[in-house]
Amino acid sequence: MLAELVLRELTKVFRARREAVVAVDHLNLAVGKGELVTLLGPSGCGKTTTLRLVGGFEDPDGGAIYLGDQEITHVPPQRRNTATVFQSYGLFPHMTVFENVAFGLKTRRVPRREIRDRVRVTLGLVGLAGLEHRPPSKLSGGQQQRVALARALVVSPQVLLFDEPLSNLDAKLRVETREHIKRIQKELRITSLYVTHDQAEAMAISDRIAVLNQGRVQQIGTPYEIYAKPANAFVADFIGRANLLHVKVKAVRDEQTELELPNGKTISVSGFPDLVVGETVTAVIRPEAVDLAPPESGDLMGKVIFAHYTGSLGTYRVELWEGTSINIEVLNPQEEGFLEPGLLVGLRLHRRTIHILREQ
Amino acid sequence: MRNELRRLVRDPGLFVVVVLVFASLGLFIAFPLGRVLQTSLFPRGVFAPTYFKYFLEGRPYLLRPFLNSLTVGTLVALAGTMVGFIFAYVVTRTDVPGKAVFRWIATLPIISPPFLLALSAILLLGRHGIITRFVQANWGFTWNIYGLPGLVLTETLAYFPLAFMTLEGVLAGIDPALEESALDLGASKLRTFTRITLPLATPGLAAAILLLLIRSLEDFGNPIVIQGRFPVLTVQAYLAITGMYNLPLGATLCVILLIPTVVAFILQRYWVTRRSYVTVTGRPSTAGLRSTEPWIKWPLFGVVCLLSTIVVLFYGMVFYGAFTKLWGVNYSLTLENFAYVFSTGATYLTNTLKLAGIATPLGGILGVLIAYLVSRKRFPGRATMDFLSMMNFAVPGIIVGIGYILAFNTPPIQLTGTAAIIVLVFIFQRMPVGIREGIAMLQQVDPTIDEAAADLGAGFFRTFRRITLPLIAPAVVAGMAYMFSACITSISAVIMVVSARWQLITVALLHEVDNADLSQAAAYGVVIVVVVMLAIFLLDFLVGRVLLRRGKHAR
Numbered sequence: 001m002l003a004e005l006v007l008r009e010l011t012k013v014f015r016a017r018r019e020a021v022v023a024v025d026h027l028n029l030a031v032g033k034g035e036l037v038t039l040l041g042p043s044g045c046g047k048t049t050t051l052r053l054v055g056g057f058e059d060p061d062g063g064a065i066y067l068g069d070q071e072i073t074h075v076p077p078q079r080r081n082t083a084t085v086f087q088s089y090g091l092f093p094h095m096t097v098f099e100n101v102a103f104g105l106k107t108r109r110v111p112r113r114e115i116r117d118r119v120r121v122t123l124g125l126v127g128l129a130g131l132e133h134r135p136p137s138k139l140s141g142g143q144q145q146r147v148a149l150a151r152a153l154v155v156s157p158q159v160l161l162f163d164e165p166l167s168n169l170d171a172k173l174r175v176e177t178r179e180h181i182k183r184i185q186k187e188l189r190i191t192s193l194y195v196t197h198d199q200a201e202a203m204a205i206s207d208r209i210a211v212l213n214q215g216r217v218q219q220i221g222t223p224y225e226i227y228a229k230p231a232n233a234f235v236a237d238f239i240g241r242a243n244l245l246h247v248k249v250k251a252v253r254d255e256q257t258e259l260e261l262p263n264g265k266t267i268s269v270s271g272f273p274d275l276v277v278g279e280t281v282t283a284v285i286r287p288e289a290v291d292l293a294p295p296e297s298g299d300l301m302g303k304v305i306f307a308h309y310t311g312s313l314g315t316y317r318v319e320l321w322e323g324t325s326i327n328i329e330v331l332n333p334q335e336e337g338f339l340e341p342g343l344l345v346g347l348r349l350h351r352r353t354i355h356i357l358r359e360q
Numbered sequence: 361m362r363n364e365l366r367r368l369v370r371d372p373g374l375f376v377v378v379v380l381v382f383a384s385l386g387l388f389i390a391f392p393l394g395r396v397l398q399t400s401l402f403p404r405g406v407f408a409p410t411y412f413k414y415f416l417e418g419r420p421y422l423l424r425p426f427l428n429s430l431t432v433g434t435l436v437a438l439a440g441t442m443v444g445f446i447f448a449y450v451v452t453r454t455d456v457p458g459k460a461v462f463r464w465i466a467t468l469p470i471i472s473p474p475f476l477l478a479l480s481a482i483l484l485l486g487r488h489g490i491i492t493r494f495v496q497a498n499w500g501f502t503w504n505i506y507g508l509p510g511l512v513l514t515e516t517l518a519y520f521p522l523a524f525m526t527l528e529g530v531l532a533g534i535d536p537a538l539e540e541s542a543l544d545l546g547a548s549k550l551r552t553f554t555r556i557t558l559p560l561a562t563p564g565l566a567a568a569i570l571l572l573l574i575r576s577l578e579d580f581g582n583p584i585v586i587q588g589r590f591p592v593l594t595v596q597a598y599l600a601i602t603g604m605y606n607l608p609l610g611a612t613l614c615v616i617l618l619i620p621t622v623v624a625f626i627l628q629r630y631w632v633t634r635r636s637y638v639t640v641t642g643r644p645s646t647a648g649l650r651s652t653e654p655w656i657k658w659p660l661f662g663v664v665c666l667l668s669t670i671v672v673l674f675y676g677m678v679f680y681g682a683f684t685k686l687w688g689v690n691y692s693l694t695l696e697n698f699a700y701v702f703s704t705g706a707t708y709l710t711n712t713l714k715l716a717g718i719a720t721p722l723g724g725i726l727g728v729l730i731a732y733l734v735s736r737k738r739f740p741g742r743a744t745m746d747f748l749s750m751m752n753f754a755v756p757g758i759i760v761g762i763g764y765i766l767a768f769n770t771p772p773i774q775l776t777g778t779a780a781i782i783v784l785v786f787i788f789q790r791m792p793v794g795i796r797e798g799i800a801m802l803q804q805v806d807p808t809i810d811e812a813a814a815d816l817g818a819g820f821f822r823t824f825r826r827i828t829l830p831l832i833a834p835a836v837v838a839g840m841a842y843m844f845s846a847c848i849t850s851i852s853a854v855i856m857v858v859s860a861r862w863q864l865i866t867v868a869l870l871h872e873v874d875n876a877d878l879s880q881a882a883a884y885g886v887v888i889v890v891v892v893m894l895a896i897f898l899l900d901f902l903v904g905r906v907l908l909r910r911g912k913h914a915r
Binding site for chain 1: 822
């Protein structure tokens with residue numbers, strides 16, 4: 001795939017009085033033409049700063065940004081062909097919807113007629129036809145968000161930048177809007193960089209996800225890769241919930257690897273031919289990849305210490321031995337068979353979804 | 361730093377504006393001040409700080425004004441802050457009637473020329489004052505209002521409203537939940553006040569004290585009328601230059617005055633404000649805790665009523681004086697004084713209006729531009745621009761005026777005697793207020809809006825003109841209203857730069873006081889107050905219109 005946006009060794013340091021905080025730390029990323037890549041991470045991981053560096057609102061302290069075949073590292077925002085959908089939208093309150101969307105075309109000296117046509121087409125695309133003459137204050141939150149999207153789309157940027165665009169919407173509207181954004185993005189094949197801290201949103205909308213922590217990329221991959229094959233404990237723990245269990249490698253045969261659980265039992269998983277017999281590794285066990293069994297009959301046994309019923313899920317915390325407990329999710333729990341705290345229970349691990357991390 | 365420079369160079373519009381603003385601040389703020397310093401330290405080009413030496417040796421004609429100024433300043437700062445605090449407490453924390461009236465009365469001294477109070481102090485308490493005569497006739501004793509008592513009285517009345525406005529904001533900004541929690545936890549009202557309210561208001565009190573100290577130190581209008589044999593620095597500096605033509609002495613007095621003012625200013629701006637506990641959200645909670653105990657509120661109410669009566673009495677006396685034939689001799693009522701003001705004084709009035717009218721929009725635009733630059737843009741020297749532009753807020757007007765005389769008396773820039781020098785003094789002396797209004801308003805505009813404009817391809821000028829300016833228009837107009845009235849009532853700086861051709865109404869008023877034509881002086885005073893009120897009313901109306909038009913769009 002041809003890379004449209006490339007970040008190379010990008011670095012940004014914020015200095016305040018005596019402290020210096022490295023917000024973005026030698027970050028490398030390539031976004032292909034027409035691809036939507038999400039920067040995902042906890043607050044303070046540098047994802048928004050990275051986006052602002054691409055938009056030109058911050059100046060990097062090191063590294064380079066390439067857009068198409070041009071270097072734009074220090075080009076001011078008004079002269080780079082990027083357009084941003086801001087978290088707080090940044091709509092001009094003294095202008096109508098039409099004037100807001102037309103603003104970027106006017107600065108580009110597009111002829112009046114063309115402005116009118118392009119604004120109309122774009123407003124139609126985002127489903128705001130007929131609201132041209134409203135001021136932003138007379139629109140709902142969702143409509144304001146779509147004005148912000150239209151205003152960025154209409155200038156046909158080389159890269160569209162989304163800065164947590166859905167964070168001001170309520171839960172239901174967020175799901176609708178993200179589907180809407182995804183559809184428009186695929187339709188127009190517009191290269192996009194998307195920032196969010198909401199992993200469900202990132203999983204749903206992205207072609208690829210870059211997981212960030214402390215200004216560094218932890219892993220880049222498709223949503224499936226990020227979830228099923230996390231590169232390290234941080235990614236495993238940040239994306240979804242994960243139980244991390246230290247296990248010992250007992251034997252490595254062609255396709256099978258035998259792991260010794262802390263209680264002495266051995267399980268056999270496929271893959272991981274690189275492991276060395278005798279080393280201790282971390283097994284990533286997803287809560288939904290554990291089945292409940294009668295005591296003494298599973299791979300592990302423990303005592304239920306918490307049990308919550310949330311409708312679609314039953315979630316349990318089971319203490320294996322003092323200091324170690326694992327979380328379990330059971331889909332579609334029924335009233336009979338729902339476990340109460342204090343009960344002993346056996347646990348059977350799904351062999352296929354166990355992922356192994358080498359200890360650092 | 362290198363990044364900032366690079367950004368600046370890549371945005372040519374911003375670059376040009378920053379350079380131009382720096383050039384104008386340098387030429388019209390830093391350069392005149394530099395000339396004052398230079399004249400005091402290097403008279404005739406060689407280092408000879410003779411008068412500083414005399415000052416340190418304790419020569420009375422230098423040391424006394426310094427000590428006098430500090431004495432008056434300290435007393436006024438303490439008394440004015442106390443009065444302001446009582447007003448603010450009554451308005452925000454009790455449910456007494458007539459709060460709107462108190463608020464209105466407290467704004468009177470702000471919109472009138474400050475020395476009007478000195479004038480009415482003489483009308484009331486001077487040798488031929490109404491009260492003086494009454495007391496003398498009935499009880500047979502008398503007093504001398506000139507000097508320290510007159511200065512403290514008039515300046516306290518003139519400047520307590522500044523403390524009131526500061527402290528009203530502070531008290532209103534204290535979340536009543538804090539006081540309620542204290543009461544809820546069993547603290548008495550008194551304990552709540554001394555342990556919660558007062559500590560929370562302390563930074564505000566310190567700010568008010570320092571602000572009043574600065575204002576008193578730099579006051580020129582009141583002392584020149586009422587200082588008597590109690591010389592203060594501003595008036596002595598003025599007399600050294602205009603009476604003795606001793607430029608090094610005048611400049612040295614300026615520097616001696618400048619030191620305490622600038623120290624107070626820096627303390628106020630960089631120390632006190634940083635210690636404030638009150639977060640300004642732009643919407644003070646109106647549901648303040650109302651003290652209803654009669655033994656708290658009625659005595660306070662009495663004090664506030666008394667003080668309000670005194671303020672009203674002082675202003676009323678100017679009105680009365682304006683309609684009397686010859687103060688001290690003939691108290692019969694007449695319109696002659698106004699006939700005089702509108703014939704002889706007509707040119708002074710039109711000059712004042714004309715020059716203030718030119719200075720206001722220029723200063724307003726420059727102020728907003730600087731506010732925008734320092735609060736929204738990053739470029740090398742931003743902090744310097746911020747400091748330089750706010751400089752004249754702290755530098756006493758008389759020093760600004762003397763600086764202009766020293767700086768623009770000779771080529772290359774010879775401006776003395778022209779209208780331009782008055783306009784420039786107006787602009788650069790009054791701009792800080794416009795800048796502060798602008799910054800306050802900009803803080804309420806989401807910076808994302810600017811970024812969105814840049815993101816969509818708008819450069820510096822387009823963003824400023826199409827986005828920023830329309831959004832902060834109400835603050836711009838309000839700032840201009842204030843600036844216009846401040847220009848009309850100003851005296852301390854412009855008194856140095858007026859000329860026979862360009863005379864201003866405030867200066868004419870002072871001349872009448874000098875000639876002991878108190879009734880004519882009062883008539884000038886009335887005209888000034890009426891003009892200012894009209895201007896404020898008119899601009900208020902305009903702001904209202906702007907707000908209404910914007911209200912249709914605003915969120």
